[in-house]
Amino acid sequence: MNITTSIKNKVARIDTGEVFTYDTLSIAQSEFSAAAKALSRMVSNGVIKRYKNGMYYKPKQTAFGELKPREDELLKNYLFENDKQIAYITGVRLYNHLGLTTQVSNVMRLASKDKEIKTKIGSLVIKPAKSYISVTKKNVPLLQLLDVMKDFKNIPDMDKKLGIDFLKEKIDKLSDADKDKLTSFAKAYPPKVRALLGALLEALSLDQLSQSLKETINYLSSYEFGISEKTLPAITNWNIT
Known part of the structure; x- marks a missing residue:
């Protein structure tokens, strides 16, 4: 099976609105050039859309127009790497979710031990935060509890x-x-x-x-x-x- 057919088959199994990358498609580095051309053709044909460099999604049409990928879908690409969690949400966004503050911020902090994550998702600004412990999916709730303690004095309106x-x-x-x-x-x-x-x-x-x-x-x-x-x-x- 050639790379173009392989990519088409993999994309066909992806749900509409779900964001995917080269990692998601398990594309070997030696096949990146051929894969890029295949994905570009799919973008040109309207089968998929490019969210940003290296990130794609299958568009979903509704009565109100095209439905963009959800925020949580876009975040996955920064929280996970090769199916392993490497970062977690902290800061005011977390404390609002936990019911500790009513304030909502357009800045989201992503904490990682080894990466400094900076980007934008629509109007949402992603800024880095420090994780004192290597992040795993299982320990994130514990690290978030410790972050509440670390920021306790400065959690807005708590x-x-x-x-x-x-x-x-x-x-x-x-x-x-x-x-x-x-x-x-x-x-x-x-x-x-x-x-x-x-x-x-x-x-x-x-x-x-x-x-x-x-x-x-x-x-x-x-x-x-x-x-x-x-x-x-x-x-x-x-x-x-």
Whole structure:
């Protein structure tokens, strides 16, 4: 089977509106030139459309005109590489999704350990953020929880008590294995994250995990989160204000 026929068959199996790339089509580097010509012919014939260089989609017609690819479909190409997750959504977009703020931003932060992701998707501006841990699909929810702690003081319009209750509930519902991972991952984060997580673990009577974090913190340092002792009594043991 030649490359043109192979690509046509693969594209035929892709749903309308779904974004695909050379990686999606499993095109070998030695076949890129022939594949580019085949895809260009398909664009010219209206079978597919080019979203941007190297990214294509099958257009879907509705009563209101052509339906563009969804934002989440376009994001997949930045969140995943060779079917492995390499980045995750963080920042205000995440905190809005979690119900911690009502603010919506046209800037989305994508955190990755090894890549700096900058691009635009329509009016959405993608900016890079730092992931302190190598990203996998399984650990993203834990890293996002730690990001909430890291940005806790600066999450727009967030009620601090609501934020603490949210974190306590999420941590309490984790499996024992994930609680261990969360604590281990926190050790790669700034000290203020370890302090807040330590106080939360103490409040949940997870003393062994809490103590393992206290050993990593300078007892002379203090951390400002804008949290009252009434909201989280354990802060007195962690120099948190």
